[in-house]
Amino acid sequence: MAVSGLIMIGYLLAHMYGNLKVFAGQQAFDDYAHHLRTIGEPILPYGGALWVIRIVLLVAIIAHIYSAVVLWRRDRHARGGTSRYDSPKARRGVQRSYASFTLRWGGIVIVLFVIYHLLHLTWHVVTPGGPASSPYQRVVNGFEVWWLVAVYTISLLAIGLHLRHGVWSALTTLGAHTSAAARRRLNILAYVVAIAITVGFLLVPFSILFGVVN
Amino acid sequence: MNITVRVWRQAGPDEPGKMVSYDVPDVDEHMSFLEMLDVLNERLTTRGEDPIAFDSDCREGICGTCGVVINGVAHGPQQTTTCQLHMRSFSDGDVLDIEPWRADPFPVLKDLVVDRSAFDRIIASGGFISAPTGSAPDAHAAPVAKADADHAFDAATCIGCGACVAACPTGSAMLFTAAKVTHLGLLPQGQPERKARVVEMVATHDEEGFGGCTNIGECAAVCPKGIPLETISRLNRDLLGALIRPHT
Numbered sequence: 001m002a003v004s005g006l007i008m009i010g011y012l013l014a015h016m017y018g019n020l021k022v023f024a025g026q027q028a029f030d031d032y033a034h035h036l037r038t039i040g041e042p043i044l045p046y047g048g049a050l051w052v053i054r055i056v057l058l059v060a061i062i063a064h065i066y067s068a069v070v071l072w073r074r075d076r077h078a079r080g081g082t083s084r085y086d087s088p089k090a091r092r093g094v095q096r097s098y099a100s101f102t103l104r105w106g107g108i109v110i111v112l113f114v115i116y117h118l119l120h121l122t123w124h125v126v127t128p129g130g131p132a133s134s135p136y137q138r139v140v141n142g143f144e145v146w147w148l149v150a151v152y153t154i155s156l157l158a159i160g161l162h163l164r165h166g167v168w169s170a171l172t173t174l175g176a177h178t179s180a181a182a183r184r185r186l187n188i189l190a191y192v193v194a195i196a197i198t199v200g201f202l203l204v205p206f207s208i209l210f211g212v213v214n
Numbered sequence: 215m216n217i218t219v220r221v222w223r224q225a226g227p228d229e230p231g232k233m234v235s236y237d238v239p240d241v242d243e244h245m246s247f248l249e250m251l252d253v254l255n256e257r258l259t260t261r262g263e264d265p266i267a268f269d270s271d272c273r274e275g276i277c278g279t280c281g282v283v284i285n286g287v288a289h290g291p292q293q294t295t296t297c298q299l300h301m302r303s304f305s306d307g308d309v310l311d312i313e314p315w316r317a318d319p320f321p322v323l324k325d326l327v328v329d330r331s332a333f334d335r336i337i338a339s340g341g342f343i344s345a346p347t348g349s350a351p352d353a354h355a356a357p358v359a360k361a362d363a364d365h366a367f368d369a370a371t372c373i374g375c376g377a378c379v380a381a382c383p384t385g386s387a388m389l390f391t392a393a394k395v396t397h398l399g400l401l402p403q404g405q406p407e408r409k410a411r412v413v414e415m416v417a418t419h420d421e422e423g424f425g426g427c428t429n430i431g432e433c434a435a436v437c438p439k440g441i442p443l444e445t446i447s448r449l450n451r452d453l454l455g456a457l458i459r460p461h462t
Contacts, residue, residue: 071384071426078385078425080316086222086233087311090286093383094435100383100428169429175451177429177444 001071002170004064009167009193011057012159016200022213026136033135068107099164099194106158113155120148143208152205160198167193215241215306219254221266222313224322231322233311243302247290248273248280250301251312267325273297275438278373281380282326283313288377288436295375295438315380319387319423332422333374333390339418340411341394343403356402369396371439378433378441384425389433391419392449393441399452409456416453 021032039049076082092101119125121138128148129141142148167190177183207213216239224231238254245253248270255265271279275298284290290299304310314322319332358366372393379387395412398404404411427446434443 071428075384075386075425075428078318078423079383080318080320080385084316085283085286085311085313086220087283087286087313089311093430093432094287094381096383096430096432100430103428165429172429172447173427173450175447175454177447178451179444180442183444 163194278375340414366400388427
């Protein structure tokens with residue numbers, strides 16, 4: 001869970017950096033999108049680097065989901081069924097974060113979102129706002145549609161909550177949580193990563209929706 | 215003060231159980247929680263009813279025998295053992311829900327008593343040091359750094375009550391397992407078996423049917439001995455090291 005999660009976080013940070021090229025204008029963004037396919041040439045074929053990234057990501061996603069399902073089945077059994085305590089009090093635990101409740105349902109929301117996102121901006125099967133040949137134009141056409149911005153916002157909030165607990169939990173699982181001071185640092189880091197990724201990704205759709213980028 | 219308790223009553227391991235309400239009038243606020251249950255049990259016995267079964271032994275917070283979930287929280291509202299919880303933590307007219315630890319590896323034997331022998335099997339799989347017997351070594355024969363001694367001692371205070379499992383949303387016993395791994399792993403006497411210990415203890419933990427740790431922290435928040443959450447990360451570090459380089 002930890003290693004595959006961290007791989008995906010690395011990808012998200014790179015993806016977010018690329019998205020922000022929208023603010024540099026259509027030419028810069030389209031050049032960037034094209035450059036992603038020519039990285040590593042001539043050692044790699046056209047689109048080769050992208051395929052390497054896709055395969056690594058796919059392995060990480062499969063490993064992450066597989067681990068989650070195995071752990072979920074084990075945990076459900078271990079804690080003695082779904083209705084564990086009869087008492088309606090302290091249902092939210094003693095100190096646990098809201099984010100820690102959202103991991104499983106949030107994870108499913110994220111999977112559905114990723115499928116839609118691929119259909120939209122990778123495979124162009126769905127084209128809200130109208131199709132276009134330029135990647136920049138496709139992005140702008142899409143995010144001028146309010147409900148698409150709403151869908152992306154909900155999904156990114158799910159990702160943000162997932163990362164708030166996930167970053168902390170992954171680093172703890174790998175042994176970085178060595179003291180109370182380290183716990184504070186890891187929790188701050190988790191907040192910073194979660195907020196940076198959520199806000200960084202949402203900047204583009206909202207800028208387009210409100211006409212800052214067109 | 216007058217209180218009402220809703221207690222899990224279950225006649226035997228395979229019998230169905232249910233919550234049963236009892237009024238407990240005239241409770242002294244200086245009574246411990248278990249003394250309140252003693253008083254209730256005396257009244258139940260006098261009435262010819264079956265008293266509520268619960269575990270307790272030292273009643274001074276050091277043996278780890280007692281422990282029930284009170285109002286959904288393991289050991290109740292104070293971070294201490296159930297025997298060290300006093301009725302002054304509650305108010306007149308309160309309704310208290312009292313349930314046994316819930317986890318698949320802790321089957322209910324009767325009412326509030328659960329079988330915690332899974333913990334013994336985790337300890338038996340590596341929670342010890344194999345040392346030659348004989349007279350005690352000189353105290354200064356194996357120097358221990360003060361910080362290590364303190365951390366080892368913090369971990370060694372685990373009394374194995376099982377509150378960590380009862381509180382864990384995934385029914386994991388990682389805090390318990392990690393406490394012993396940390397206690398022995400920080401001391402010179404624990405080094406020869408350090409890698410085998412963590413691998414074996416975690417394997418037994420999983421075989422017993424405990425869940426996986428998701429670093430939520432409910433365990434450390436209810437631990438009557440205040441075993442810190444970073445103990446688990448120390449176990450993870452040892453485990454990773456043992457899996458990557460098992461023989462060095």
